[in-house]
Amino acid sequence: MHRPTFDELTAASYDPAQDLRNRHNKAEVSDAPASIRQSAAKPSAYDDASTREKNAKAELAEMELMRRRGELVPVRDIETAAIETATAIAQSIAVFKSKCGRFYAVAVQGGQEALRVEMTSALDETLGQIAEKMAILAARDQDRT
Numbered sequence: 001m002h003r004p005t006f007d008e009l010t011a012a013s014y015d016p017a018q019d020l021r022n023r024h025n026k027a028e029v030s031d032a033p034a035s036i037r038q039s040a041a042k043p044s045a046y047d048d049a050s051t052r053e054k055n056a057k058a059e060l061a062e063m064e065l066m067r068r069r070g071e072l073v074p075v076r077d078i079e080t081a082a083i084e085t086a087t088a089i090a091q092s093i094a095v096f097k098s099k100c101g102r103f104y105a106v107a108v109q110g111g112q113e114a115l116r117v118e119m120t121s122a123l124d125e126t127l128g129q130i131a132e133k134m135a136i137l138a139a140r141d142q143d144r145t
Helices: 003-015 016-031 035-041 045-069 074-096 102-143
Strands: none
Touching: 035 102
């Protein structure tokens, strides 16, 4: 840049009154006690509340969008599904427990190998029942949506 032109432009845009105002404002801040200078540097409680409110509104809008997309499920629906699932599993385990007498009889008559075969068969049957019940619950849940 051409130095004489720069100096001429700078002199034309220089405002001595603004320079005095700037010096005066700096003096006020530096003369103030430290607690006031710190509070001036910190955002106000209103700014914090406003920011929190904006963030909360943005989060609510995101949640509403997720709900519309089907990505968000109400807690009561989850609670109902969890109870139904746990009940179905508990019922299947109760059926398995009722077969313990048969396991003992098989173990006494046929030994360890016979017991292993009988228990494996009973566990496979129980797991099949659980899978069936879960498929029924899932199909019913799909019908609701």
